[in-house]
Amino acid sequence: MANMIHCLCNNINTAKVDIAASQGAERAKDVMRVCGTKFNCGQCRVSINARLEEWRAINPALEAAE
Numbered sequence: 001m002a003n004m005i006h007c008l009c010n011n012i013n014t015a016k017v018d019i020a021a022s023q024g025a026e027r028a029k030d031v032m033r034v035c036g037t038k039f040n041c042g043q044c045r046v047s048i049n050a051r052l053e054e055w056r057a058i059n060p061a062l063e064a065a066e
Ligand code: FES
Pocket: 006, 007, 008, 009, 010, 038, 039, 040, 041, 042, 043, 044, 045
């Protein structure tokens, strides 16, 4: 997948979501916490959660290890 911006308010792209996922983020709010920020408009929740699902599909062994 291309590295796209998921959260315009906080400049969170796919790479940042993936890093957060590798650190245990399961939901968009977890990504915000890992990135040290908070939701502003909240428009990114669906996009971030979709990327987290994709990440888990790509990394099933890592998810199982949690
Ligand atoms: S786009 Fe993420 S809080 Fe606004």
